[in-house]
Amino acid sequence: MITAYAHINGKNQSIPLTRIGKSIAWVSLIAPTEEEIKSISEKFSIPLEHIHEALDEDLRSRVEFDGKVSAIYYKAPFKEEGDIITSGFGIFFINNVVLTVCKQKVASIDRLGKRVEEGRHSNLFKKGQVTMICRLIDYINNEYHTYIENLEDNVDLLEETKKLTKKSIAKSFDINRTLTYFHRAFIANLEVLRLLSRGYLPKHRKPEEIAQFEDAYNEVYQLLEMERIQREIVNNIFQLQTTAVSMEMNNVMKLFTVITVIMVVPTIITGSYGMNFQHIPLSDNPYGFLITNAFLILIAVVMFYVFKKNDWV
Template sequence: MAKRGLLPIPDLINPFKVKKKRLMNFNPVTAASSRKPVEHVRITVFEYDAQTVREEVMDRVEDCFRFSKGDCVKWINVDGVRRQEVEAICREFNIHYLLMEDIMSEGQRAKMDEIGESLFCLLPMMTFRPESASVDQEQVSLLLKGNVVISFQDDPGRDVFNPIRERLRSNGTKLRNSGADYLLYALLDEIVDNYFMVMDGLGERIEVLEDIIPRQPNNRTLARINYLRKEILLFKRGIAPVRELTNGLLKSENNLIEESTRKYFKDVYDHIVQANDLAENYRDMVMNLQELYHAQMSQKLNEVMKVLAVVTTLLAPLTVITGIYGMNFERMPELRNPNGYFIVLGVMLFIFVSMIIIFRKRGWF
């Protein structure tokens, strides 16, 4: 098994075959949604309290309406965002139209809204793909309404909520003994904690490039550096507004968040601050990689120029001698000497060897 820092070139990314991403994206709420329609929508419902837990998976949105009432905590997770289902859920749970448009829009900046008796959070869920060293971003909407938490996400294959599901299925956990506001905290915390998993993957790629640049400072390596820089920039721009989101939850005086739960949101805030600082450090490290690449290229060019200068200097006296004896003068004393050719060759060889010895003693090569 190869060491992480010595991965061969084919095990890394091929930046020339990766589809270019948009680093800047803006889609206001009032714009027509560009979201691609999904073929299938799956709804998973957890209804639980300290003693019991009930889990159901359904395909029809109407089947989850019966969970709008009751004293137990409910988590309704919608995999696949389609306008028909979103409108039906918002109508049943009396969710404001603006929040529905936020759920349907794509590429929005992470934010937190309080409208009526609803607390809404929108933020990116990040995942790292090792095969292409790319960061995938998925928009997740979390809605707290009474004792119900509704989550909307596009792709169930990139879900990071499995640890929460396992805690709900286990008896005696803090999650089972708490309210819906603690469930909202748990979902936010899982998303933010996964940011560090993404940064671990990016950090490994940075370490690999640090080993490759001194050995192979070529155009392909530069393309990999630029590709990694864009991925880190995409990641940093995605998570930066999450800090404002968590800060808004801390400052909120909404009755949906109990006072005993606010300290947990403070923990999420500390994590996202740390994630932003680490992302900034990674950006600086990639900039240092670019500087290292240019330094290696300059050094490589200097070595080539040094060799060419030494060769030119060694050949210069020999060129002078051959130029002198190449002149067409009749009265040159050495021309009639039967050993003149060998004498000139010996002198040229002596000068050449002497210059090499002098250069070596001076440490010029």
Template structure:
């Protein structure tokens, strides 16, 4: 899908054709759409299709007549029947008169621009538009990171009550997401560092200040990712320790029960041996069976008291 947008007096509207000052928004474009833009803007079609490859890394390339900027933006996906977060490439192509964005999905990074919720937004100020996109990317990263930490907190609150193996799996998925985020944010940081030395297009003083804000927000997202990864590691270790402790307690209780139950088994085994009754205590005593049962019960009770004192029960 490919659409053209332009702002007039900071109000965005859709255009019917390509012209100067237009923002070309391409979402999972077809081969024909890529070829059309490549021919009209004199852009290498491989640069247009670069963002369609999920394995593409963030970078900035200066070409003849245009600049390619590739960054990773956060998005959601369904993983194991649950909503999870991941990153996908977003391609930004800057020419002298037009800006083109290419992505495989309708990313939330660009939605606020389409619905006119970004202040001082103009498709004609292309470099500022790029910085605004990167700023939105960093803030969405931070929002997603807070949601991830909230999910971790919910899992942590269940520790000691209803902890299950699925919680360990969920923690692993959250940790994997943070790994993706950390890798993407560091790569985006390299792109931002190169943009500080970008002199091809005119920059206004406000643009330089905005770029500084983007760098700060991106660095803050990197630090948040590192902190949340450390916290998740601690939570996972705590959960593993709790589960291991529960298993140890179960084994301790089973061992204690086995010891207590072994006493009647040993006594009944001794009295069940085929020997002369003269050598068996209580063999000819009235109510001998009852006495043996009472004695066995007393031995079991004493054993249980000893085990309880040793905190085995």
């Protein structure tokens, strides 16, 4: 799908490609067909391999400049079958046009497009390509921020779960996996913005442009810190829950051990009385049975007292 936006007749609006003139325009290419790829390649003189590379699932974040076309490959978050993952997309500078190429719809970019159609961001097309690109990156960073805030809520729910269950283990794994995706994306995006803020692109080295890239860099760095904190919290919660389960198991085993030890001495004594001898102590005493059982109970009570005093039970 191809959508083009420009500021025409005093307002932002969606336009056909044929109406793109000398003013700054934004062309969004989402899940394109081969025919659409060829038409974009021919109209803006972009090599086909550049566009195909932006649609690659294993796209690596980076900045490229071949003398005519400047390209930024950036990582953005999106949902796939309920899971939150990251995927790369391409941003190309061609004369007065900013071209974004995505293999699938990215919510943050789609949201910016809708707001442009609604007439918001009236200055988006007046301040240059860098302003537009930084606004795109800002929307993507806000999307990351929203996802991390949602993960924080899930972490709070996980923290309230005092016992380690299969459900809590699965939840911890899902959160950690998402944070891992984010961590890799943030590291790659930081490197892209670091290059841009150091004037890697020859045509975009103005102080105000460098300042915008630096602001975007700082935002991503803050996201990286938020991700790191959430990862530590999740790991700490999991370790605490695991420790609690181990302590509970140890207490159960300790109780069984104490009961076993207390029963050993009475078992030995009663076993001795079970031997087939003619003369056994208290065998002729009418109170022998009661005396023996009282003695066994006394031994058990004394042993329990000793264990209790030493805080073993």
